[in-house]
Amino acid sequence: xxxxxxxPPETLWTRKDLVGIxxxxxxxxxxxxxxxxxxxxxxTREIKKVPALRGRTLVNFFVEASTRTRTSFELAAHRLxxxxxxxxxxxxxxxxxxxxxxxxxxxQALHADFIVLRHSSAGAAxxxxxxxxxxxxxxxxxxxxxxxxALLDTFTIRxxxxxxxxxxxxxxxxxxxxxxxxxxxxxxLKLGAKVTLVGPSTLVPKTFEPLGVQITHRIDDVxxxxxxxxxxxxxxxxxxxxxxxxxxxxxxxxxxxxQRAQRLKPGALIMHPGPINRGVExxxxxxxxxxxxxxxQVTNGLAVRMAVxxxxxxxxxxxxxxxxxx
Amino acid sequence: MSCTxxxxxxxxxxxxxxxxxxxxxLIDGKIAPLSALPAGGPTETIDATGLVVAPGLIDxxxxxxxxxxxxxxxxxxxxxxxxxxxxTSVVCMPNTSPAVDNxxxxxxxxxxARAEACVNVFPTGAITKGLAGEELAPIGxxxxxxxxxxxxxxxxxxxxxxxxxxxxxARMFGLPVMDHCQDYNLVGKGVMHEGHVSTVLGLPGWPAxxxxxxxxxxxxxxxxxxxxxHCQHLSSGGSVRILREARARGIPxxxxxxxHHIALTxxxxxxxxxxxxxxxxxxxxxxxxxxxxxxxxxxITVLASDHAPHCSYEKEVEFDLAPFGILGLExxxxxxxxxxxxxxxxxxxxxxxxxxxxxxxxxxxxxxxTLSVGAPADVTLIDPDAEWVHDKNASASRSRNTPxxxxxxxxxxxxxxxxxxxxxxxxGGFPGQS
Numbered sequence: 137x138x139x140x141x142x143x144p145p146e147t148l149w150t151r152k153d154l155v156g157i158x159x160x161x162x163x164x165x166x167x168x169x170x171x172x173x174x175x176x177x178x179x180t181r182e183i184k185k186v187p188a189l190r191g192r193t194l195v196n197f198f199v200e201a202s203t204r205t206r207t208s209f210e211l212a213a214h215r216l217x218x219x220x221x222x223x224x225x226x227x228x229x230x231x232x233x234x235x236x237x238x239x240x241x242x243x244q245a246l247h248a249d250f251i252v253l254r255h256s257s258a259g260a261a262x263x264x265x266x267x268x269x270x271x272x273x274x275x276x277x278x279x280x281x282x283x284x285x286a287l288l289d290t291f292t293i294r295x296x297x298x299x300x301x302x303x304x305x306x307x308x309x310x311x312x313x314x315x316x317x318x319x320x321x322x323x324x325l326k327l328g329a330k331v332t333l334v335g336p337s338t339l340v341p342k343t344f345e346p347l348g349v350q351i352t353h354r355i356d357d358v359x360x361x362x363x364x365x366x367x368x369x370x371x372x373x374x375x376x377x378x379x380x381x382x383x384x385x386x387x388x389x390x391x392x393x394x395q396r397a398q399r400l401k402p403g404a405l406i407m408h409p410g411p412i413n414r415g416v417e418x419x420x421x422x423x424x425x426x427x428x429x430x431x432x433q434v435t436n437g438l439a440v441r442m443a444v445x446x447x448x449x450x451x452x453x454x455x456x457x458x459x460x461x462x
Numbered sequence: 463m464s465c466t467x468x469x470x471x472x473x474x475x476x477x478x479x480x481x482x483x484x485x486x487x488l489i490d491g492k493i494a495p496l497s498a499l500p501a502g503g504p505t506e507t508i509d510a511t512g513l514v515v516a517p518g519l520i521d522x523x524x525x526x527x528x529x530x531x532x533x534x535x536x537x538x539x540x541x542x543x544x545x546x547x548x549x550t551s552v553v554c555m556p557n558t559s560p561a562v563d564n565x566x567x568x569x570x571x572x573x574x575a576r577a578e579a580c581v582n583v584f585p586t587g588a589i590t591k592g593l594a595g596e597e598l599a600p601i602g603x604x605x606x607x608x609x610x611x612x613x614x615x616x617x618x619x620x621x622x623x624x625x626x627x628x629x630x631x632a633r634m635f636g637l638p639v640m641d642h643c644q645d646y647n648l649v650g651k652g653v654m655h656e657g658h659v660s661t662v663l664g665l666p667g668w669p670a671x672x673x674x675x676x677x678x679x680x681x682x683x684x685x686x687x688x689x690x691x692h693c694q695h696l697s698s699g700g701s702v703r704i705l706r707e708a709r710a711r712g713i714p715x716x717x718x719x720x721x722h723h724i725a726l727t728x729x730x731x732x733x734x735x736x737x738x739x740x741x742x743x744x745x746x747x748x749x750x751x752x753x754x755x756x757x758x759x760x761x762i763t764v765l766a767s768d769h770a771p772h773c774s775y776e777k778e779v780e781f782d783l784a785p786f787g788i789l790g791l792e793x794x795x796x797x798x799x800x801x802x803x804x805x806x807x808x809x810x811x812x813x814x815x816x817x818x819x820x821x822x823x824x825x826x827x828x829x830x831x832t833l834s835v836g837a838p839a840d841v842t843l844i845d846p847d848a849e850w851v852h853d854k855n856a857s858a859s860r861s862r863n864t865p866x867x868x869x870x871x872x873x874x875x876x877x878x879x880x881x882x883x884x885x886x887x888x889x890g891g892f893p894g895q896s
Contacts, residue, residue, distance in 0.1 A: 158662070235779050257780035258664040259734030278782070279664030318664060343661040 149447040153265040153272040156281035157322040165326055169291050171443035172436070178215070179439060188446055189218035194250040195243050196222040198275070199230060202254050204410060204434070205275050209252045212441035236260065237267055244270050250445060271448040279313045284444055285409055286319035288437040290327060292429055293364055295436065296405055301328035306358040308334040308390060309368030309417055312341060316368060316409045321347055332358050335390060338379040355390050359399040366407045367392055367417045383416050392418045405429050464505055464882055465489050468841065471510025475517060476816035477832035486515050488839035491881035495835050510843055513876060514811070517819040517831050518550025518840025521791060523694055523718065523766035526552070526583070529570060530559025535771040535860050537571070538578040542858035543769070545886035547791040548875025550840035551582040551830050556593070557616040563588040563599040565607035572608055580885040580892065582840070584610045584828065589628045589639065593617040598628055605635040610826045613640035615694060618676060620646055622683070629689035638825060640692040643676035643701070644742065653782045655728040655743045663731065665782060668743045670698035677701045681708035681715050690714035692825060695768045697723045697742035699752025706761040716825060718764035719757065721797035722788060724750050726865065736777045736784035737865040740770065758808040764825060765817040767794045771861035789864040793852050795844070797866070799873030811846050839882035846873045
C-alpha cells in the first residue's frame with residue numbers, strides 16, 4: 137500500500153529540506169498543499185496510519201520550547217510509521233557547551249533521517265541543512281521563518297475559501313518578531329493573495345514594504361476589506377516594553393473585539409497560530425465563533441506536516457559543501 | 463654593515479611628495495642617501511622594475527589576540543599575516559585576555575613582539591579598566607610603557623562624562639584616543655545592519671544611527687576638550703557627513719574605513735554565513751558610495767583592516783551567536799586598490815599609499831610612514847596592477863574567517879622590508895622557512 141489512496145500529484149519536489157517559504161516556488165508550495173489534501177483524507181479513516189516512512193527515524197530537536205508544533209510533528213511522523221525521538225534544549229548537550237553543528241552531527245551519526253529543528257536563532261535550520269545529509273525541517277527559527285505554519289495556514293484558507301488568488305489577507309499583531317508572519321507573507325504573495333500588515337508602528341516597520349505588502353496602523357482600514365484575518369499572539373515580555381505600552385492599549389487599538397467583528401465581510405475567516413490570548417488580540421466569543429478556523433488549522437497542520445515529511449523523504453541528495461563559495 | 467639597494471622602482475613617498483622612477487638605498491636599517499652607496503657596492507640588490515617602492519604600510523587597527531586568545535591568533539602569526547599583506551607596522555587593539563589596561567600587559571606584548579614578531583608592533587591601551595567603561599585605566603603608566611593610543615575597541619565608553627575626562631587626561635600625554643562608535647541602547651542585540659534585509663531574515667538590526675550618534679558625540683567632545691579623536695571602522699554614510707562637517711570646522715576628529723565596508727553589503731547575509739558578520743555591520747550600497755566619497759574628498763584619512771581572527775569552531779555556529787569580526791591583513795591592500803583605485807577611480811594610488819602610511823603615522827606620532835633619509839628602513843614593494851585570487855588556506859593567520867576566499871583582487875605587495883631586512887616575499891615566503 138502506498139501512502140495516500142490516491143497517489144500524490146506529480147511531484148515537483150526535489151528538496152531534502154524545508155527551511156523556509158521564501159525560496160520555494162509557487163509550484164512547490166502547491167505540491168505540498170495538494171499532497172496534504174491527500175493525507176488529510178487518511179486522518180478521517182478508521183486506521184489512520186500509513187507505512188510510508190516505516191523504518192525511518194525522525195528527531196524532534198527543539199532547542200526552543202514548543203508544545204503544539206512538536207506534538208504535531210510527532211503525530212505526523214507516527215501516522216507515517218516513522219520512529220520518533222524528542223530532544224529538548226534542557227536535555228541536549230547544547231547546555232554543556234556543545235555546538236549546534238556537533239549535536240546535529242551526532243544525531244546524524246545515529247542515522248536520523250529527519251531532524252525537525254525549532255531554534256531561537258534565525259538561520260539555524262539553513263545552517264544545519266547545509267551541513268547534514270539528513271533532511272532538516274524548520275519548525276521555527278527565531279523571527280525568520282516557520283514554513284509549516286504558513287503551509288497549514290494557506291492550506292486552511294484554500295480549503296475554506298477555495299482559492300488564494302485575489303484574496304486579501306490581513307496579518308495583525310507583532311509582525312517584527314514573528315516568523316509566522318514572514319512565512320505567511322512569502323506564501324500568500326507567491327500564491328497570488330494581497331497582504332496587509334496591521335499593528336503598532338514599532339512592530340510593523342516600513343522595511344517590510346519592499347516585499348510587496350501593504351502596511352497600516354489602523355485596524356479599521358482592513359475590517360471591511362479583508363477576506364482573512366490572521367491574528368498573531370501578542371506578547372508583552374521584557375524585550376517588548378519599548379515597543380508598545382501594554383496589552384490594554386494594544387487591545388483597544390488592534391484587538392478583534394465583537395464590535396469590530398460585526399463589520400467583517402460575510403464569510404471572512406479568522407485565524408490564529410495559537411496559543412491564543414483570549415481578550416487580548418481576540419475576544420473570547422470571536423475565537424469560538426463560526427468564523428474562527430483556529431482548530432481547523434491544528435487539524436490541517438497534521439496533514440501538512442505529513443506531506444512535508446513524505447515529500448522530503450523522497451529526495452536523495454549528495455552531501456552538501458560545508459561552506460558556500462564566496 | 464648591511465646595505466640594500468632597491469633599483470629602478472617607482473619611488474612613491476607621499477610624505478615627501480615624491481613620485482618618480484629611481485633607486486632607494488637602505489643602510490643598517492635606515493633610509494640612506496644614494497650618495498652613501500659604498501665603493502664596493504651594496505650587499506644586496508633588489509630589482510624593483512615595474513614595482514612601486516612605498517614606505518612600509520601601517521595598519522592601525524589589528525587584533526593580534528595575545529595575550530590570552532592564542533587559538534585565534536598570536537603575535538607571531540598575526541605579524542606574519544601583516545607582512546604577507548605588505549604591512550611593516552601594526553597597531554594592536556587592547557581587547558585581549560587580560561585586557562591591555564595596565565603597564566605590565568603593555569610590556570608583555572612589547573617583549574613578545576621583540577622575540578616573535580616579524581613586523582613592528584605598536585600596542586594601544588584601554589581607556590577604561592577591563593574595557594568596562596566605568597573607571598579610567600592607568601593611562602599615564604601605560605604611556606610610559608609605550609602605548610601609542612587609547613581605545614576601548616570592541617567596546618565603546620557610553621558615559622559621556624567619563625569619555626570627556628579620559629580625553630582631557632589623555633591630552634596631558636599627547637595620546638590620541640580612538641573610538642569604536644556604538645551606542646549600546648540603540649544597537650541592543652543587533653547583529654546586522656537594520657534595514658530591509660534584516661527584516662526579511664528576522665535577525666536583530668544594528669541601526670546606522672547607533673554609530674552616527676557616537677560620531678556626533680565625539681565631534682562635540684573633541685571640540686570641547688581639544689583632544690583628537692579617531693573614529694574607528696566607520697560603516698555608515700551618515701557618519702561621513704558628520705565627520706566632514708566637524709573637520710570643516712577645525713575639530714580634531716578623524717576617521718578610518720575598512721575594506722569590507724566598501725566591498726560588501728548586508729545582502730551577503732542572506733546566506734547566514736557568519737564570515738559576513740562583523741561589528742559595525744555591512745551596510746548598503748548607498749553607505750558604500752558615501753564612504754568612498756569620503757575617501758575621495760579627504761574626509762576619511764586612514765585605511766585599516768580591523769583584522770579580527772576567530773577560530774572556525776567559534777564562527778561556525780548560529781549567525782546571531784557567532785563572534786563579530788573577519789580577517790583583514792592579507793586582503794586589505796588588494797581590496798582597497800581594486801575598489802578605490804581600479805574600479806571606482808575615487809583616488810590615486812599615491813593617495814591610497816598615503817592613507818596607509820603617512821596618515822596613520824602622523825595620527826599616532828609614529829616615526830614611520832616615510833622614505834625620508836634617516837627614517838627606519840621599512841619599505842613595501844607593491845605591484846599595483848597584479849591580478850590575483852585570494853586563497854584563505856594559504857593564509858599566515860591562525861584563523862580562516864574571511865568572506866574573501868576565492869575573490870579576484872587587483873594590486874598586492876610583493877616584498878615587505880622591515881628595518882632593512884626582507885621579512886616576506888611573494889615568491890619566497892618568510893625567510894628561514896622551508
